Amino acid sequence: MAHGAPSVRELPQRLWPGPSGQGAEGQHLRSSLAAVQALANVIRPCYGPYGLQKLLVTAKGETVFTGYATAILGALQLQHPAARLLREVALGQAEHSGDGVAFVVLLAEALLTQAELLLSAGLPRSQLREAYAAAAAETLDLLPSLAIRSLGPLEDPSGALYSVMNTHTLSQAGHLARMVAQVCWAAKELDGTFHRERVGVCVLQGGQLEDSCLLPGxxxxxxxxxxxxxxxxxxxxxxxxxxxxxxxxxxxxxxxxxxxxxxxxxxxxxxxxxxxxxxxxxxxxxxxxxxxxxxxxxxxxxxxxxxxxxxxxxxxxxxxxxxxxxxxxxxxxxxxxxxxxxxxxxxxxxxxxxxxxxxxxxxxxxxALSVVLRGPTRAGLREAEQAVYHGIDAFFQLCQDPRLLPGAGATEMALAKMLSDRGTALEGLRGPVLLAFAQALRSLPATLAENAGLAASRVMADVSAAHQAGYFLAGVGVEGMIDVASEEVWDTLGAKAHGIQAVADVVLELVTVDEIVMAKETAPSRQDLNPEEEKAKDRRPWPVEIHM
CATH class of the missing domain: 3.50.7.10 (GroEL)
Structure with a gap:
């Protein structure tokens, strides 16, 4: 951890002397953690505007070329209950906010990794849940202090929508962001309320993406x-x-x-x-x-x-x-x-x-008004349609709460610094848990740097130094550290807060799981198994499988 901040790996010597809790309190979490890590490894390369694409072959045999975490999660066949639970929470984030699906999966995986280290360091599981809940609440309390912009009632929202709609495959994100801003603004009621269903999205194959237009009705x-x-x-x-x-x-x-x-x-x-x-x-x-x-x-x-x-x-x-x-x-x-x-x-x-x-x-x-999307390929139209729906959802969030946060990982780095400062100054249980939250938050901008093809360690050192100096608008761009205010890269406060709360809820559920029990109607009776088969069956771990 940068600038002398203590790592969670030092906790057995720092706070809990004596033998660590390997295999006792931490054993129950390892199966769930392995499944969540496998799911996160699928999603991680797609995180951010410079992520990679995946060629999915669904269970129906359909081939999908996409980099959207929502589409990928929907196509996966998951075996482990923990992975299924995390997918449900992440897709709920998409349903609520239209954005932040990969954020939920990756932050949950990072927090569970830190939880496993804390349990291995000897922290009792009952205290871990209580401390994690308090740390999540403290993180959410700090979040509004980072909102440095608020869209006015007559201000053009296209810049904020561009940050949400800009993906690694969309060549006309700026044009589409302006169209979505225009159509959403026209569909807004006189009292300021906005109904997402009153903006239609019509996808017609043919032409080019720049041929997309708006139609009344x-x-x-x-x-x-x-x-x-x-x-x-x-x-x-x-x-x-x-x-x-x-x-x-x-x-x-x-x-x-x-x-x-x-x-x-x-x-x-x-x-x-x-x-x-x-x-x-x-x-x-x-x-x-x-x-x-x-x-x-x-x-x-x-x-x-x-x-x-x-x-x-x-x-x-x-x-x-x-x-x-x-x-x-x-x-x-x-x-x-x-x-x-x-x-x-x-x-x-x-x-x-x-x-x-x-x-x-x-x-x-x-x-009602409609965005008519044109494009030569189904894959490109699918990406454009998804981006437009993200923009509509982001406009809806801005109508509920117009505050904007620094994007490009700057908010996560700023939260990590504040939590680290508090955790370093505290004695007892709260300090290490805040440090664990800070470490988990830092993993997100590091992933942005890796997906942009940068030397993540060098970029993270530059961004960490800027935040330590008090400049919390430093984020990760395609060439390294950027000023998110000058680059106009923003996140909506509502979507980020909902995502953090969703992650906290699912992590608190998973850290308290004692055992995974599955009832199968077609399970063979024990009398049909010989003793050696019974022993092997008892030792068999829960399958951690992900199929496209």
Missing amino acids: LAVPGKPCGQVTVVLRGARVAVFACPFGLPSPNAPATARLSSPTELVQFRRESESLFQRQVEQLANVGVNVVVVCGDVEEKPLAQADKYNIMVIQVKSPRELAGLSEVLGTPVMHHLVAPLEPGKCQRVYGQELREGLAVVFEWDPPATP
Whole structure:
């Protein structure tokens, strides 16, 4: 540890004389730590804007080229319960803040490593949990003091969004950040509230990323299927998560048909039933139907008869977004909703090779705007889409709390210095635990330096010296130490605080695990095992496996 700060490895001689706790209090943690370290080793090379890419082959055989920790965690098949728990917490961070997934995994791994050293040094496990909880609370109390910027109500947020959206594969991060800032600002309510679902993201393959644009209303990738291709006034929309067609005679809920006559009768009754369903939609005023499924020719003719526009979309995500903005439920059967969704116009919008369907409202009451992403490859569009969602989530966080923290590892280094100063001055239990937290926080900017291809020891020495001199805006850049204020590299306070709290919660759970017990329905009975097999089974460690 830099500048003479005591290392946790010195703790057996420093605080707890006598034999250390190897194999007693620390034994329960080693299995979980090994699983968490294996997971962190997968995520670590992708941390930061200069991280590496991974080529994943998922369980379904799909090949994914990505550097996003969220996508990687979702593709992994994890065996160990500790790794599964950490993944759940990290993905919860993505759901809440849209950012900080790799931060959660790596900081949790570093804190568990320090916890194992403390237990090996003789610290009782019951005291470790209490001390870790106190150190986490102290870290969260210190965090707001590092917020040196706060976005004003009329200030352009694109700089703050760029720091979140800038990834190692996105070539047009600045352009997209400005687009996201513009669309989020336009979708914000007059009272300052912001609803993420009111910003649509429409992905259309073709063109270049710089061809991406903004559209008024909510744009979804889809196509009108019948003769009615536009509704120019008074659109009433029903959303269905089912095909637009007749019931299949092979459906599980249908009785088996034993003769051609019964099959013909079934088709006639189905056509009659579907005609009544379409008529019912028209009677309640529905003139636009959105379906996620197949659209058959004969039912489509019935819709044309009643001047109903039928739109086919491919993803349930588009249905969910439309349902939220239009204020109508997603129906799983072709039954008219109690309250159809309302907008002014629905029409198809051709964008070079792509086609989108736009749901538009009259200004100034437009409740939705859309970012239309263009790109030549699915992999590039997937990265751009993920970055846009990160930017939308970051804008939402800034609406809740406009304070910004220094990015590029500067906040972690500043917290580590403050905790080290306090830990060095304290006697007893609190001091070593604060030093352990400081050491764990320092591992994050060190990883940034390694992923940027720098000599991590030299860069960390420069950044540590700057922080020791009182300059807490020193961070890690592509060429070494940078001034994060001049480089405009920021983190949102809300996302960072939530991430630290999530890490503290999962670490406190894992350090108190005594034993991992798994009940298997297909486990062989003990009488089927000979004594040697039983002994081998008892000695078998919990599998630490990660499969793509």
